[in-house]
Amino acid sequence: MLPGLPVELHERILEHLQDERRTLRMCSLTCRAWVFFAQRHLFRKVRIERRPDSSAFLAVLQASTTGIADHVRELNLLGVLFTTNGLPPPELQHIIRLLVNLETLSIEAVDWPRAMDIMEYSRIASHSLSDAVAFLFPAPTLKALRLWNVHFESANDLLHLLVAFPSLSSVRLVNVSLNNVPERLAQSDGDAHRLRIEGLYVENYTTDGILVLFVDRLLKPPFETHLRRIEWDIDYRVGPYDAGAPVLLEAVRVSVGSLESCDVKFDDDTxxxxxxxxxxxxxxxxxxxxxxxxxxxxxxxxxxxxxxxxxxxxxxxxxxxxxxxxxxxxxxxxxxxxxxxxxxxxxxxxxxxxxxxxxxxxxxxxxxxxxxxxxxxxxxxxxxxxxxxxxxxxxxxxxxxxxxxxxxxxxxxxxxxxxxxxx
Known part of the structure; x- marks a missing residue:
C-alpha cells in the first residue's frame, strides 16, 4: 500500500482497473489492504459455463474468508449446467443461496423444466408453483432476469419464473420460445400483483410471434404494467409484423405516466x-x-x-x-x-x-x-x-x-x- 494516500484514493485507482482482470488478481495478492477492492471488481460478474466450474466456484465461496460471495452482483449460467430435465443441480442452488447481493441472473440455452418436475423436485407441493421456483432459485434480491434461447412448455411456466423473484423489475427475453399462450396468464390475482416489471427488453429472431403474445397478456388485467424502459427488436422476416406492432404500441400507451426511454429496431416503419x-x-x-x-x-x-x-x-x-x-x-x-x-x-x-x-x-x-x-x-x-x-x-x-x-x-x-x- 502506498504510504500517505488515503484509502479512498486506493479505491478510486483500483476502480480504473475493473476491466483488467489480470492486474486486479495481481493487486489482490500484492497488498492485504487491496484485497477487498480488487475482489469486488473481480467477482462482480461471474459466468459459469461447465459443471466442474460450478463445483470449483462453490468451493471457493465456502472457503473464502474475505466475503467473495458478497461481491457477486451478476451471475451468468449456461444450459449445460442444468440436469437433463432442466432443473438446477444442488451445487448451483447452493451457489445462488450464498450470493446474498445478487442483482442480475442470466440463463442461456436451456429447456425449462415442466411444472410437475419443479414441484416434485422442490418437495413443497403444498405451496404455489412460484414458491417452488423460488426454492430452486433462492434470490430475493434479484432485480434483473435475462433469458437467452430458453424454451418453455407453457407461458405460465415463464410467468411463475418471473413472479418467483419479489424484487424483480427488469426482464430481457431474447429468442425465448413458448409452446402456448393461454388467454389468461395468471392463475390468481395474487400472482399478478406480485409482478412489478419496469424494464422490458424483447428480442426475437427465430419464432412465429408467440413471445409477443406473452408480452401482450402482461399488458392486460389483472396485471398492472407501467414500464419505465422498453427495448424492442423483432425481426419480422421470421414472424408476422402485424402481430408485434400493436403490442409495442400498447406497451407505450399503458406506460404514458412512467416511460423514460424507448429503443426500437425495426424492418417496417408502418x-x-x-x-x-x-x-x-x-x-x-x-x-x-x-x-x-x-x-x-x-x-x-x-x-x-x-x-x-x-x-x-x-x-x-x-x-x-x-x-x-x-x-x-x-x-x-x-x-x-x-x-x-x-x-x-x-x-x-x-x-x-x-x-x-x-x-x-x-x-x-x-x-x-x-x-x-x-x-x-x-x-x-x-x-x-x-x-x-x-x-x-x-x-x-x-x-x-x-x-x-x-x-x-x-x-x-x-x-x-x-x-x-x-x-
Missing amino acids: WLRDLDISRHRKLASLALGLRCTDGLFGATQVDKYTNLPEFLTTLNAPYLRRLQLSFTLLSTRPSCNHLPWQRMDDALVSLHKKHPSLALNFRVTVLMRPCERGDVIPLFVGRFPATVANSVPVSVDVCLIDCGDSTGHLTYVEQHMWSEPLQ
Missing part, C-alpha cells in the same frame, strides 16, 4: 403512423433503429421507411430530450440508396426548428468486406446537406465492421468506432 408520445411527460430518450441491409439477405426493397420522415416532421414530444437514429448500412452497395434520405434531411431541419433543445444523434454501423473500406463519414454526411447547412447539432457515432462473408453469415473481423459532430 407502426410509426400510430405512435403518439405527446403525453409522455417522463419520456426523455427515443431511439429508432433502421435495418438498411436488404441486399445482405435478398432483394432490395424500394421506398423503404417512407413513414419515418413524416413521423419526424410531425413529432410532438415537448418532453423528449434525446433522439437517436441508428442506421445499419452496406456502404458500397446500392441497398442504402433506396432510403428517403432527402425527406429525412428535410425532416431533421423541421424537427430542430420545432424542438431546438432536442439532442440528435446518429449511430451508423457499416458492414463491409475488407477490400471495400473507405471514408464513411463523407458518404454519410453527404446525404444530409440541409441538416449541415442549417447547423443542426447532430452527433455521429460510427462503427465499422469488416466482414469476410456477406452472404448472410457475417464473419466478424474487426471493429472501429468513433464519435464526431455532423459538419
Whole structure:
C-alpha cells in the first residue's frame, strides 16, 4: 500500500482497473489492504459455463474468508449446467443461496423444466408453483432476469419464473420460445400483483410471434404494467409484423405516466403512423433503429421507411430530450440508396426548428468486406446537406465492421468506432 494516500484514493485507482482482470488478481495478492477492492471488481460478474466450474466456484465461496460471495452482483449460467430435465443441480442452488447481493441472473440455452418436475423436485407441493421456483432459485434480491434461447412448455411456466423473484423489475427475453399462450396468464390475482416489471427488453429472431403474445397478456388485467424502459427488436422476416406492432404500441400507451426511454429496431416503419408520445411527460430518450441491409439477405426493397420522415416532421414530444437514429448500412452497395434520405434531411431541419433543445444523434454501423473500406463519414454526411447547412447539432457515432462473408453469415473481423459532430 502506498504510504500517505488515503484509502479512498486506493479505491478510486483500483476502480480504473475493473476491466483488467489480470492486474486486479495481481493487486489482490500484492497488498492485504487491496484485497477487498480488487475482489469486488473481480467477482462482480461471474459466468459459469461447465459443471466442474460450478463445483470449483462453490468451493471457493465456502472457503473464502474475505466475503467473495458478497461481491457477486451478476451471475451468468449456461444450459449445460442444468440436469437433463432442466432443473438446477444442488451445487448451483447452493451457489445462488450464498450470493446474498445478487442483482442480475442470466440463463442461456436451456429447456425449462415442466411444472410437475419443479414441484416434485422442490418437495413443497403444498405451496404455489412460484414458491417452488423460488426454492430452486433462492434470490430475493434479484432485480434483473435475462433469458437467452430458453424454451418453455407453457407461458405460465415463464410467468411463475418471473413472479418467483419479489424484487424483480427488469426482464430481457431474447429468442425465448413458448409452446402456448393461454388467454389468461395468471392463475390468481395474487400472482399478478406480485409482478412489478419496469424494464422490458424483447428480442426475437427465430419464432412465429408467440413471445409477443406473452408480452401482450402482461399488458392486460389483472396485471398492472407501467414500464419505465422498453427495448424492442423483432425481426419480422421470421414472424408476422402485424402481430408485434400493436403490442409495442400498447406497451407505450399503458406506460404514458412512467416511460423514460424507448429503443426500437425495426424492418417496417408502418407502426410509426400510430405512435403518439405527446403525453409522455417522463419520456426523455427515443431511439429508432433502421435495418438498411436488404441486399445482405435478398432483394432490395424500394421506398423503404417512407413513414419515418413524416413521423419526424410531425413529432410532438415537448418532453423528449434525446433522439437517436441508428442506421445499419452496406456502404458500397446500392441497398442504402433506396432510403428517403432527402425527406429525412428535410425532416431533421423541421424537427430542430420545432424542438431546438432536442439532442440528435446518429449511430451508423457499416458492414463491409475488407477490400471495400473507405471514408464513411463523407458518404454519410453527404446525404444530409440541409441538416449541415442549417447547423443542426447532430452527433455521429460510427462503427465499422469488416466482414469476410456477406452472404448472410457475417464473419466478424474487426471493429472501429468513433464519435464526431455532423459538419
